[in-house]
Amino acid sequence: MNQKHAAFQFVDDHREEMLALWREVVTLESGPHEKAGIDAVGARFRQVLEEAGATCRVVEFAQAGNMLIGELGAKSTLPGVILLGHMDTAIPAGAIAERPFTIRDGKAYGPGVLDMKGGIVAFLYAIKALKAAGYDARAIKVLLAGDEEVLHAHSAAADALVSEAAGHAAAFNCETGFVDNGIVVGRKxxxxxxxxxxxxxxxxxxxxxxxxxxxxxxxxxxxxxxxxxxxxxxxxxxxxxxxxxxxxxxxxxxxxxxxxxxxxxxxxxxxxxxxxxxxxxxxxxxxxxxxxxxxxxxKPMKTTEGVMKLFELVAAASEENGFGKPYAKYVGGGSDSAYTVIAGVPTVCAMGVKGGRNHSPEEYAVVDTLFERAKLLIASVLKLEA
Missing domain, CATH: 3.30.70.360 (Alpha-Beta Plaits)
Structure with missing residues (x-):
């Protein structure tokens, strides 16, 4: 069995575990001004990363959610890969009592289920699957901010993202995915x-x-x-x-x-x-x-030549594996992808679970895309070596 098939099988074998982690971290509320909740989510993700063999460190901020950085080393001299996201949500604490994590008719509901805890769970299991399949071509670095929803108003997270990203080959931001299969290549x-x-x-x-x-x-x-x-x-x-x-x-x-x-x-x-x-x-x-x-x-996420080349790679990986033909999407909503692009790293955004109505009480995510997007990340990382 080749690495891709082995990694895909790992995802299929761990579906219930992925769903359980998704439920757990949605239930840990981490609203825009809830530092304690954000840091609790970070501690849980750190545990998952360390169990996968990552070395983790935390960039602490007094008035904002901390940043979690995880690194899985590779002996290769090739530039590494970044998986990117944020642990805070736009939903203030208290919402989970009214809208607990629920799966209904193939959709998951709950505060932050789409933006963007589902995307983080997907990429954590993509990492675990790649490791289980013996992937070691490139180092993998995880960058998880704790205050993206408040625009890093009380932290130096934006500067940290730029410095941590520099020199990497590609970055995949698992922000809110779109049901129309758009992959974001530029943001205002x-x-x-x-x-x-x-x-x-x-x-x-x-x-x-x-x-x-x-x-x-x-x-x-x-x-x-x-x-x-x-x-x-x-x-x-x-x-x-x-x-x-x-x-x-x-x-x-x-x-x-x-x-x-x-x-x-x-x-x-x-x-x-x-x-x-x-x-x-x-x-x-x-x-x-x-x-x-x-x-x-x-800052804006610029649509550079490197961004478009990475999009084409992801689009090819998606079609080859039966996930449909994505299109390049430009949106008005900002994200931390801006900072990895500023660092000179080709970046694609909106690689997380697909859904809609984020930042609202009706926020939902399509459950099957939790597994699909984990596999698309796996396929895309492996395709960097093709």
């Missing part, structure tokens, strides 16, 4: 911006003429920001949160909005910030002032 960047207005407080009944309404000032600017969207350039602005005031009986002296910007090219970001600052500079109500703060973000 994300910038999160705050615009804050200071006004003058006053009694709304006795002294309104001496107030300067920060909410009204900001309302004009929120509409103007939304209007900055340029579909032709692939740049979109979304005013997603507005806060301000204390009571309806007072003229509000403060208000703020939080803006999500999606952009295609790294060089677009300075222009994006400049356009928001232009909006902020215009005053509608005398006596108010406005400031703009770039809070955090993710």
């Amino acid at each position: 960047g994300i910038a999160r911006i705050m615009m804050e207005v200071k006004g003058v407080a006053a009694h709304a009944g006795n002294d309104p003429e001496n107030g300067r309404n920060a909410i009204i000032e900001l309302a004009h600017k929120a509409i103007a920001v939304q209007g900055l969207t340029d579909w032709d350039k692939g740049i979109s602005f979304n005013v997603g949160v507005i806060q301000g005031g204390t009571t309806s009986t007072a003229v509000p002296d403060h208000a703020k909005i939080f803006i999500d910007v999606r952009y295609k090219e790294p060089d677009d970001l300075p222009g994006v910030i400049a356009r928001v600052e232009e909006v902020a500079a215009k005053t509608y109500i005398d006596g108010t002032s406005t400031k703009v703060v770039l809070l955090d973000g993710l």
Whole structure:
């Protein structure tokens, strides 16, 4: 039996074990601000990796989920392979009580079941299967971030991803897979911006003429920001949160909005910030002032020649093994694939289990794709040597 068939058989023989781990880690809630939960998930994945023979280390962050790094050595001098993901989810703690891990009609449900705990389970068992089949052509490195959903706002995880990835041959990010069989070769960047207005407080009944309404000032600017969207350039602005005031009986002296910007090219970001600052500079109500703060973000995942070559390899592996013909997909959602590409590593994204409705109570994953995607990863890694 050759290595691929042996590794595929390992996956088939461990289906129930894979499902059990999937259930276990979904039940360990790791919402966007739940450091203890994220680190507990990391500890469980570390145990799986060490059982497979990996050497593991943790990059600790005081205000964010830690990063887990696992390495399975190979004597070969060939550049290694990266398997990439994140352990945090977009679903706050408490959801598991309402929506426990459930399999129904071939679909798995639960917080983070798709984004992206299923994908991590798939690649962990791809690693175990490759090892069981005697694969030793290249070293394998696992990079699992603990704060991707909050854009690494309180950690140096992005820098760590770049430095850890440098020099590798390929990276497979097992982010949310698509039911249409798209494999992601490019992603927009994300910038999160705050615009804050200071006004003058006053009694709304006795002294309104001496107030300067920060909410009204900001309302004009929120509409103007939304209007900055340029579909032709692939740049979109979304005013997603507005806060301000204390009571309806007072003229509000403060208000703020939080803006999500999606952009295609790294060089677009300075222009994006400049356009928001232009909006902020215009005053509608005398006596108010406005400031703009770039809070955090993710870089764009560039579609490089190396990315496309790796996609073609994955697409060929998929067709050869009966998993269908994938197509190259470009999406607006960001991911840590940006940083492996920045490090010069050809990367494909959305290699995880397929499903839909992630970041919502209806999030689901197609169960059989847990095994299919483990096998596609195995086939793709082995095809690097073809």
